[in-house]
Amino acid sequence: MQPSIISSRVTGGFAALLVILVLxxxxxxHGAARLADLDAAIGHARDVLEEIIATRGVWRGxxxxxxxxxITNDAxxxxxxxxxxxxxxxxxxxxxxLTDDDPAQRRVVDxxxxxxxxxxxxVTDAVTGDRPGTxxxxxxxxxxxxQIRGHMVELEDAERARIHDRxxxxxxxxxxxxxxxxxxxxxxxxxxxxxxxxxxRDAAVHAAVLEELxxxxxx
Numbered sequence: 001m002q003p004s005i006i007s008s009r010v011t012g013g014f015a016a017l018l019v020i021l022v023l024x025x026x027x028x029x030h031g032a033a034r035l036a037d038l039d040a041a042i043g044h045a046r047d048v049l050e051e052i053i054a055t056r057g058v059w060r061g062x063x064x065x066x067x068x069x070x071i072t073n074d075a076x077x078x079x080x081x082x083x084x085x086x087x088x089x090x091x092x093x094x095x096x097x098l099t100d101d102d103p104a105q106r107r108v109v110d111x112x113x114x115x116x117x118x119x120x121x122x123v124t125d126a127v128t129g130d131r132p133g134t135x136x137x138x139x140x141x142x143x144x145x146x147q148i149r150g151h152m153v154e155l156e157d158a159e160r161a162r163i164h165d166r167x168x169x170x171x172x173x174x175x176x177x178x179x180x181x182x183x184x185x186x187x188x189x190x191x192x193x194x195x196x197x198x199x200x201r202d203a204a205v206h207a208a209v210l211e212e213l214x215x216x217x218x219x
Contacts (some may be wrong), residue, residue: 031177038170042163048098048105049159055091056152062088063145066123070141078123085120092116095155105155112151119144 065081068074092112099105122141 027180031173031180035170035173035177038166038173042166042170044098045159045163045166048095049156049163051091051095051098052152052156052159055088055095056149056156058084058088058091059148059152066119066141066145069123081123085116088116105158108151108155108158112148115144115148115151119148 062081062084065077065084069077069081092109095109096106099109119141122144
């Protein structure tokens with residue numbers, strides 16, 4: 001009876017290790033899936049950041065052209081301004097699409113739209129002569145430009161912070177996943193050891209029983 005009791009206990013331990021292996025594996029797979037989601041989110045945030053930086057660059061060109069036109073009244077600056085404004089609006093449309101899943105960022109992007117329209121209207125009025133002189137227009141345009149720059153900086157800072165936080169979480173998650181799979185490997189080794197022990201034990205018991213039967217037949 002004793003070998004049977006021992007074998008039963010070993011078998012129970014083997015079953016417990018098997019359960020632990022399954023649970024550890026499931027947890028590791030879940031962690032790996034979460035890590036994949038984080039990688040995708042980081043990639044998306046980087047795309048948003050790149051678009052923000054591109055938009056800021058285009059807007060700097062627009063502002064330079066606007067100031068050049070107001071100072072010189074040169075049509076070349078006006079052409080640069082209008083072309084740059086078209087590009088800036090296209091970039092803002094892409095930003096709206098990219099930030100569609102982020103209400104806070106989307107509100108900032110939406111706040112830029114009316115400022116761009118206000119800036120375009122001011123320059124249009126200057127071209128058509130609806131605004132008497134450029135002093136007031138230049139002051140108003142500078143204020144609007146500063147507001148747009150402020151919103152762009154806010155967008156960029158928020159996106160950089162988001163990338164930093166998600167990268168930190170991804171790094172922590174990577175460590176957990178590695179530890180999880182290391183745990184799976186360890187439990188698997190324990191299972192193999194337990195299986196070997198059970199098989200070896202049963203083989204020894206079986207051999208002892210056969211030997212006892214053989215001796216009984218010779219007596």
